[in-house]
Amino acid sequence: MATASLPASLLPTSLARNIRLDRWVTVRPDGVVEIRTGKVEIGQGIISTLAQIAAEELDVDYTRIHMIPADTARSPNEGVTAGSRSTVESGGALRQACAEVRSAFLEAAAHRLGSGIDELLVRDGTIHRRASNESTTYWELSGEVDLARDANGRAAPKRADQLTLVGKSLPRIDLPEKVIGSGVYVHDLELSGMLHGRVLRPPSYRATLQGFDGRHVETMRGVRAVVRNGRFVGVVAEREEQAVAAVAALAKHARWSEAADLPDVDDLATYLQSLPAKPMVLSEKGVASQAGAERLSATYSRPFLAHASIGPSCAVALSQGGAIEIWSQSQSIYPTRKDIATTLGIAPDAITVHHVPGAGCYGHNGADDAALDAVLLARAVEGHPVRLQWSHEDELAWSPYGPAMVVAMSGSIDGSGRIVDWRHEMWSNPHIARPGLQESPSLLAAWHIDPPFAQPPGIDALPGGKPASQRNAVPIYDFANQKVIHHVLDRLPVRTGTLRAIGGFINTFAIECFMDELAHSAGVDPIELRLKHLSDDRAIAVLKAARERSGLSSKRQRNGSRGMGLGFARYSNEASYAAVVVEVDVGETIKVVRAVAAVDCGRTINPEGVSNQVEGGVVQAVSWILKEQVRFDRSRIMTRTFDDYPILRFAEAPPVETVIIDRPDQPSLGIGEAVAGPTAAAVANAVFDAMGIRVRDLPLTRERIMVAINEA
């Protein structure tokens, strides 16, 4: 029976954009299946997840899958690895592409064995004819099955009841190499003739270089080049420690002029609300306020947050005969290539970018900047690869930060415990400053060379996507009367970009704290209040699961030290559902002693992988809200080491229990960012449960708690 091809618009988006099957899959005669994806490993385990999806649809053993690192010469172009969208986008594309590849091999096998397709079954790449001893294999057929053709949507991926690998906790592919210390990171590349580079950053964002003398440095031992272009200054040396010494010497011979143009770091909420803003109504229904109901208001804020990756950004670049080759930990190899090409005034095709993993990546960090830095240095030593590594201090001071944000809530609850009015106002600049999306390059060094490119203003949504800052601003709850407003700010004087969970973090924090505040004011149970305003069964299920597993109950006695609280969200109102309960112990400082997270990410590919992301997401969110705050004076970023930007430590990290509500019949949803907002709110609600005080400005430090106690 012939089936018509699907129009490309009905294929998974990533497959429609990269429609040739051989872009994704190669079946080799030696029994290996090569899978190419445009998404990259940033620590989240996506490469293993995608391998698992491919193995499932192809009916081959997981160990036969060989994941090919992404590069601009051969990989599908899938834009950016971000937004918890890789399982949906690349996973969706591979699921369909592999189903089609399997079908193509079944057709070829039917032809060879003279059988009907219905008589065939596949086990680990061997195609058996039922009720006979005849068989053939993918590997035997690999020469005759031509995958140089477009996907057509005719083969259907497996139904839930046909899955054999998806849903199992298969081990991560990348972990063995990481625990034996193989050279898996871009930092570890060793290329012939390779030299070492370092860059001297200005002392503050808008510092100008008044005087510079590189002569003393040029004659230092091992130094091969001193590069100055505008206020971009760097050095290339034979040995790494020589590059480090040379850049320290450069710092001594550079004179800068600085401006005092940063706001008061201790009053960011006031600052943000005082800036010129364009109001944008995101949702409006019912009547604005209800007569007779008592109105409650509260304002929540978060500071600038750093990625604070454990390893510095690194890249290797080679400039030779007009061509440039880059090895980078970038999340966006194609868009980054575009901005580097614009900066250099050359065609993107002259540049090849190979992805090589870096240390943990939680959003738009210094990875892309490092790639351009390496190129600018490599052009000074043609023919020599240059390995450029940022200092830890620059990593903390120069990477884009998650923006400071403010959310003002107000609302009222009636005598029957129904929320009759809900108002949510948020202040945020555009979060997205990634390369490749704006006219001017979004790369640090591009703004420092002479003549400089303008630092682009940022955008709040990827093409076709939803605004990043507004994630979760419109409540998932059913309120008859609500208004949600985004006061849209221009670019801030502090460099910002996307950080895990984007605006969803503070919007969820505000909503979920305010739900508890309303519940408290009306004397009702906070979870019951949520359940009363939810109609989505999957939302209700995670809330109940978190309550049950954690033993959270409203009937406990407050003892002034221990408390429990909950936070809930469906990330960006379209990805995974998560309800988090934490237990805190409030003494000298706040300690989160336990966390329980109930999540629903649709069809779970790998339960252990989901748990790992949930545990890490909870721990990172606890770190953000208890400890983290980028600090600056009126000119300079002052948090430049882990001593002044402390992150959660071993002794402070809570055990996390994950409950997964699997939905094998539902599409898989990204999980990487789902628990951040719920965790933050859960901690603040637990502190209130323990102490009866409410801290609304993050981080929840001892000083802020003392102030809140004194004001209570």
Next chain:
Amino acid sequence: MTKAIEFNVNGARRTVIADADTPLIYILRNDLKLKGTRFGCGRGVCGCCTVLLDGRSVQSCNTPVSAAEAKTVTTIEGLGSGAALHPLQEAFIEEQAGQCGYCLTGIIMGAAALLDRNPSPTDAQVRSELDIHLCRCGSYDRILRAIRRASQKMSKGRAL
């Protein structure tokens, strides 16, 4: 001034020509090509670059190579390899303890030093002894479970 510095690395005698104050990490990674020791903060506060110096854990980013002269350095490559994993490495894989993995080799070296001194540490001892090690991906709890599992494996090994 450069000089010849001799020390034992993972069981082999090695000589390097370097400035005496060169941080040990650059010698290990760039001269001896032992890339498993990761560079983190460069100031000895994150634990990524931990190696053993005569069996004690040190941060190789702020240890000068001269401090290793005539001593024994053990890096992750000397602890175990693909063919013969150390029980700690096995346990980290079994517990799927790690995400980006950048901190893991330093933590495994720190844990190896701890288990050598104290084969059956309590969870609280592990947490406090390894407190220098930061993991930004937040895998602490799995790492703790992996160390507990390795400790059990090693005590079984001794009992046999």
